[in-house]
Amino acid sequence: MPVTLRELRPVHVIGVGMHRYQFPSETPYIHMGLTALRAALTDAGLEFQAIESAHVGTTGCGMAAGRVMFRHIGSTGLAVQQIENASASGSFAFANACLEVASGVRDVALAIGVDKYGDQKRAVTKEGINRLSDTASVPLVKYALLCRTLAREKGLSAEDLARVGWKNHNNASTNPFAQFQKPRTLEQVLNSTRVAGDLTSLQCTPRGEGAAAAIVVSDDAMRSFGLNAARAVRVLSSTAGSETLPQGREPGSVIAARDVALRTYREAGITAQDLDVVELHDAFSIEEILYTEAFGLCPEGHGHHYLREGRSAIGGECAVNSSGGLIAQGHPLGPTGVGQIHEIVRQLRGENGDRQQANARIGMAHMIGLGSVAIAHVLRKD
Amino acid sequence: MKLCKPDLYKLSDDGRTMLLRAARCSRCGGLSFPAANYGCPLCGAGPECCSEEALSGEARLLEFITIHGKVAPGITPPIVVGEAELAPGIIEEIELAVPEEALTLDMIVQAVPIPIERDEESVLACRFIPKGAL
Numbered sequence: 001m002p003v004t005l006r007e008l009r010p011v012h013v014i015g016v017g018m019h020r021y022q023f024p025s026e027t028p029y030i031h032m033g034l035t036a037l038r039a040a041l042t043d044a045g046l047e048f049q050a051i052e053s054a055h056v057g058t059t060g061c062g063m064a065a066g067r068v069m070f071r072h073i074g075s076t077g078l079a080v081q082q083i084e085n086a087s088a089s090g091s092f093a094f095a096n097a098c099l100e101v102a103s104g105v106r107d108v109a110l111a112i113g114v115d116k117y118g119d120q121k122r123a124v125t126k127e128g129i130n131r132l133s134d135t136a137s138v139p140l141v142k143y144a145l146l147c148r149t150l151a152r153e154k155g156l157s158a159e160d161l162a163r164v165g166w167k168n169h170n171n172a173s174t175n176p177f178a179q180f181q182k183p184r185t186l187e188q189v190l191n192s193t194r195v196a197g198d199l200t201s202l203q204c205t206p207r208g209e210g211a212a213a214a215i216v217v218s219d220d221a222m223r224s225f226g227l228n229a230a231r232a233v234r235v236l237s238s239t240a241g242s243e244t245l246p247q248g249r250e251p252g253s254v255i256a257a258r259d260v261a262l263r264t265y266r267e268a269g270i271t272a273q274d275l276d277v278v279e280l281h282d283a284f285s286i287e288e289i290l291y292t293e294a295f296g297l298c299p300e301g302h303g304h305h306y307l308r309e310g311r312s313a314i315g316g317e318c319a320v321n322s323s324g325g326l327i328a329q330g331h332p333l334g335p336t337g338v339g340q341i342h343e344i345v346r347q348l349r350g351e352n353g354d355r356q357q358a359n360a361r362i363g364m365a366h367m368i369g370l371g372s373v374a375i376a377h378v379l380r381k382d
Numbered sequence: 383m384k385l386c387k388p389d390l391y392k393l394s395d396d397g398r399t400m401l402l403r404a405a406r407c408s409r410c411g412g413l414s415f416p417a418a419n420y421g422c423p424l425c426g427a428g429p430e431c432c433s434e435e436a437l438s439g440e441a442r443l444l445e446f447i448t449i450h451g452k453v454a455p456g457i458t459p460p461i462v463v464g465e466a467e468l469a470p471g472i473i474e475e476i477e478l479a480v481p482e483e484a485l486t487l488d489m490i491v492q493a494v495p496i497p498i499e500r501d502e503e504s505v506l507a508c509r510f511i512p513k514g515a516l
Contacts, residue, residue: 129418130387132402132508133463133475135454141475145445145465152487197447245424249444249465249473 004267005238008102012232013379014217015044016342021179021210021330024117029061029209033069033114036211036335044215045227046108051215053079054110055096057089058334060118060209069114079106084334086122087281088369089113090212091337095238095375097216107221113335114211122370139370140204142251143284144197149249151198156289158190158198160304164285165189165203165327167313172324174354177339179208179330203285205331212338214345233345233379239264240375253372257281258294260374261366265296268378270362272296275318277347277363279340282325288312291366292320319357322347340365341377348381383497386505390416391439393495393506398516400493400508402437402468415472439493440513441466446478446485456500466491466510479509492516 017039019032041048056066066080085092090113097109124137135141150156166186172178184202192202222229241260243252265271272295282288289303297318298306306312312320323329323343326336344363346352366376385391391400405417410425413435421429446464462478478485479496491510498507
């Protein structure tokens with residue numbers, strides 16, 4: 001019988017840090033990565049020498065990005081592993097770091113995501129199989145088609161879709177790490193450049209780069225390094241899956257997202273109603289509406305009502321994408337999943353300033369990667 | 383004129399429509415599209431169990447939109463794409479050769495050859511039009 005993370009040694013996030021997400025630039029990835037790493041070390045109260053292993057999520061930096069970066073902060077001999085899993089690269093880096101500490105292999109592990117906007121080469125182009133439509137492997141198009149169907153079947157309006165972008169851009173406007181930091185009106189989101197179907201540019205994630213880091217530790221490390229237990233956030237579950245054979249028109253990514261969310265609740269011993277904050281994969285506005293339903297935050301078919309009623313806003317029942325999400329905080333791929341952990345840890349510690357969700361105690365970071373793969377982590381402040 | 387994606391389709395005998403190249407698995411009996419050389423995606427049987435089966439190119443249109451931005455290499459927006467059921471349970475994204483205004487949900491569309499320019503060469507692509515317009 002497989003064991004869950006919660007049944008192994010307790011794992012705590014003790015330090016988080018970020019380099020702001022930004023549009024593609026000449027900034028070296030090493031600078032961005034080390035900025036996030038140093039911030040996480042300071043946050044944790046640790047020196048780099050304490051880190052026993054590093055899990056580096058990246059898609060566009062090229063082979064062996066970790067060692068090239070780490071030799072500028074100290075060649076300590078730590079174990080280094082690079083992880084590419086499309087949008088979920090950073091989330092899987094975090095999962096591996098947690099599993100190492102939980103299993104007892106390490107006491108202090110680093111998950112770091114860092115990325116430049118790369119060549120975006122996808123393995124699907126090497127499958128050797130054409131598709132009838134040249135956009136068949138473009139997720140944006142799948143979701144734009146689904147928007148049209150939901151408009152007809154559930155009364156989802158263009159304004160409902162734009163409302164996701166509106167909320168998330170306004171959340172990001174006070175987030176110093178966000179790629180977009182400009183408040184937007186609903187009309188601006190609605191009237192931005194139309195991309196596909198009813199989706200407009202301010203409802204879609206931008207191209208970008210950046211870095212995020214999270215340090216996880218065992219109870220033993222907490223004691224031996226004299227770390228501040230009051231700032232530790234426990235990782236209760238780490239759950240991953242991928243698409244199954246399609247049934248009807250529901251996107252495989254949504255089915256996988258639902259399955260992973262429900263499993264991660266079980267493994268964490270919580271229900272959707274226990275969640276105070278959620279960071280989720282809103283690469284396109286429709287996804288946030290679909291996932292709030294799939295995650296059980298609201299009933300199926302009520303995602304747009306949940307949003308309209310402000311229940312997913314900061315101050316609502318569960319703050320969804322308080323960082324601004326992929327739409328507005330940004331989505332540099334490698335860092336994105338670790339950036340979600342950064343936001344949730346700050347929320348659960350009560351350190352999130354203008355974007356603080358009152359009395360936040362339990363949060364979930366949920367990510368989708370091309371394929372599709374899905375992964376989720378539940379965190380709790382004890 | 384050469385076909386743009388000959389692994390996916392071939393001209394019908396009269397040359398007016400496209401036949402789609404699907405695969406039938408002898409182990410599970412399932413039909414899959416596109417046909418691939420890797421095995422059956424439904425039951426995992428090896429490629430020796432899969433044989434080609436031509437589909438008529440008729441499909442039921444389930445949804446359609448216009449793409450306004452250049453969201454993929456090789457496309458010149460605006461283009462109209464849709465999701466269509468090519469055979470029971472086989473839903474694929476297709477490109478349509480007519481504007482949205484000419485389309486209705488659940489209409490039967492037909493795969494037809496349409497000349498396009500690709501890599502500085504004229505080739506026949508597979509596009510879909512309302513069957514009634516054939």
